[in-house]
Amino acid sequence: MSSDFITRREFLSRVCRYSSLSMMALFFGCDIARLGEGQKKKTALIYATRYGATKETATWIQEGMQGPVDLLDIETISFSDVTARYDHFIIGSGVWIGGVHKKIIEFLESRKKELSGRVLATFVVCGTDGSTESGRKRIDGYFTPLYACLDKKPLLSRYFGGRVIVENLTDEDRQALTVFYKTYLRAELRSWDRTDPEKAALFGGEVKRRLGEKMSVSESTNTLVSRV
Ligand SMILES: Cc1cc2nc3c(=O)[nH]c(=O)nc-3n(C[C@H](O)[C@H](O)[C@H](O)COP(=O)(O)O)c2cc1C
Numbered sequence: 165m166s167s168d169f170i171t172r173r174e175f176l177s178r179v180c181r182y183s184s185l186s187m188m189a190l191f192f193g194c195d196i197a198r199l200g201e202g203q204k205k206k207t208a209l210i211y212a213t214r215y216g217a218t219k220e221t222a223t224w225i226q227e228g229m230q231g232p233v234d235l236l237d238i239e240t241i242s243f244s245d246v247t248a249r250y251d252h253f254i255i256g257s258g259v260w261i262g263g264v265h266k267k268i269i270e271f272l273e274s275r276k277k278e279l280s281g282r283v284l285a286t287f288v289v290c291g292t293d294g295s296t297e298s299g300r301k302r303i304d305g306y307f308t309p310l311y312a313c314l315d316k317k318p319l320l321s322r323y324f325g326g327r328v329i330v331e332n333l334t335d336e337d338r339q340a341l342t343v344f345y346k347t348y349l350r351a352e353l354r355s356w357d358r359t360d361p362e363k364a365a366l367f368g369g370e371v372k373r374r375l376g377e378k379m380s381v382s383e384s385t386n387t388l389v390s391r392v
Pocket of ligand 1: 212213214215216217218219257258259260261262263289290291292325326327328333337338340341
């Protein structure tokens, strides 16, 4: 018999060897992929907007974070899905007639237990000028209902300037703001835009750094625990 030929027994044994090797590689590959998924810490940036400035601000924060962050509109999410799917949260809302969006409060209140220690940052987008003492106090007041729903304050909180485009307002909002401007500001309602992409992106960078610190602390704690 020529040496190019192999016996039936040798053929079967080679097939078994190669296929078990490829099966092992396949399983190993799957395990590695799954391990990677499990280890990746996912962050959800949940925002509430009426006229878009908060969504834009959230997008700039996301850009500043330069990492795996999903932007989610509070109006479209399932509270149970997002708490199950993400490890960390950044929560932001516009401010309308004194307060943040009702659904943001509902989300934080109803998921308080699951969110414990996982809300990294909160932010508000508003018209109040934070350069004066009274303005800062008013802005602090916008954060109060958010903090009241959390077991501890987030690592970071920030306010950002928003925007009003008069012709985009609903009749109800235009009337409410007209009265507010006349009564408290003694001025005519006019359009304005104080959104600040750079400030938002810088905040994103800060959140990313704090998240990195938090993760390295929890990793070293886990290592210590597993060594004990
Ligand atoms: C009807 C209405 C009420 C508002 N009330 C407040 C307020 O009480 N305090 C404040 O700082 N800004 C207030 N603003 C300004 C908003 O916070 C600002 O327009 C912000 O950009 C809104 O977010 P959005 O563009 O994502 O909807 C109000 C704006 C509107 C339209």
